[in-house]
Amino acid sequence: MTSTPENRGRNDQRSQLEMLYAQMAPKGLLPLWESLHALVLAEPKSPAQPWRWGYAEVREYLMRAGDIISAQQAERRVLIMENPGLSGQSAITPSLYAGLQLILPGEVAPCHRHTQNALRFVMEGSGAFTALDGEKAIMQPFDLVLTPAGQWHDHGNETDQPMIWLDGLDIPTVRLFDASFAERLDVAAHPETVPAGDTLARYGHNMRPMRGSAADRRPAGRPLFHYRYADWRPALEAMAGSADIDPHLGHALEFLNPADGGPILSTISAHVRLLPAGFETKPRQSTDGTVFVVVEGEASLLLGDEEIQLGPRDVVVIPSWTPHRFLSRSQTILFGYSDKASQMKLDLYREHNH
Incomplete structure (x- = not known):
């Protein structure tokens, strides 16, 4: 490069800046002008990658782990589904965690x-x-069970078959705020406080005990913690039989907190979708990275030129602001959870339907 006064001036400025940066660094000072473009993005650019976990393969590893380590030894025998773009973070999206948990016959997770x-x-x-605060939710395939923050919970399997479920937590979100607390009960299982299903009977039918009455015993802000497949599947099917289909979502229903009509948890939202056979959704993107489980059917997740094949019980993650479409090969039911609840509270959520 030809040396000119202008080039010499730029080089001199750069050398002065580099000297300034070296002197500031030990003081915990950095120049914003060197990194502003990476800190305030024009649109989301998630480090997470779209990724599929085939259920049969993960299950095999989980059962092998079950032969080696007990639920009591592990406290929670879980295989973490770590996004390849978030190595070392135990996260499936930057704000969410996912894992498959195994409870074998006769075991209790403390x-x-x-x-x-x-x-x-x-x-x-x-x-x-x-069990939540001493009340058991008897679990069936594709039931959704909540353990909200701060409530005692344990898991047990009194059947003769293994039990496997997907754990979805806001671990990365809590880590971001350095706000994690945890404690163990001094016994493996919480003493039973009410019969199994008591909360469903009181709060699960769009009704609740009169406020302040002796029967109104659950936390006022989050009374319901068991959403049964036997209830949500017929509701979704009935809606699909009469409602116009949304071109971007298919037929979709959100799980709600009956106390306020809001998300099921303070940081996590969840929903289910029905896609008729042969239906292809129009392209959509949203800021909430979403974890999906295929409840039934076969479908393709279309990401530009990339196509991810999905079958029953497969888990797939779609990162924030990733344009995507679903193409159902047969009638397909999807369960999904995301950090939309957090984003709505923080005025961050945005979506774009093409």
Whole structure:
């Protein structure tokens, strides 16, 4: 390069800046002008990658782990679904965690509670339980069970078959705020406080005990924690039989907190979709990175020129602001959860339907 006064001036400025940066760095000071473009993006650019976990393959590894380590030893025998773009973070999206948990016959996953919100979506098995503050939710395939922040919970399997479910937590979100607390109960299982299903009977039918009455015993802000497949599947089917289909979502229903009509957890939203056979959604993108489970059917996730094949019980993640379409090969039911609840509270959520 030809040396000119202008080039010499730029080089001199750069050398002065580099000297300034070297002197500032030990003081915990950095120049914003060197990184502003990477800190304030024109649109989301998630480090997470779209990724599929085939259920049969993950299940094989999980059962092998079950032969080696007990639920009591592990506290929670779970295989983390770590996004390849988030190596070392135990995260499926930058704000969410996902893992498959195994409880074998006769086992109890010990009782604890923590700051993190969690949901359990049952993948396999029937009759095991999650207990919340001493009340058992008897779990069936594709039930959704919540363990909200700060509530005691344990899991047990009194059947003769293994029980597997998807754990979805806001672990990365809590980590971001450095706000994690956890404690264990001094016994493996919380003493039973009410019969199994008591909360469903009181709060699960678009009704609730009169406020302030002796029967109104659950936390006022989050009374319901068991959303049964036997209830949500017929509701979704009935809607699909009469409602106009949304071109971007298919037929979709959100799980709601009956106390306020909002998301099921303070940081996590969840929903289900029905895509008729042969239906292709129009392109859509949203800021909430979403984890999907294929409840039934076969479909393709279309990401530009990339096509990801999905079958029953497969798990797939779509990162924030990733344009995508679904093409159903047969009638397909999807369950999905995301951080939309957090984003709505923070005025961050945005979507674009093409």
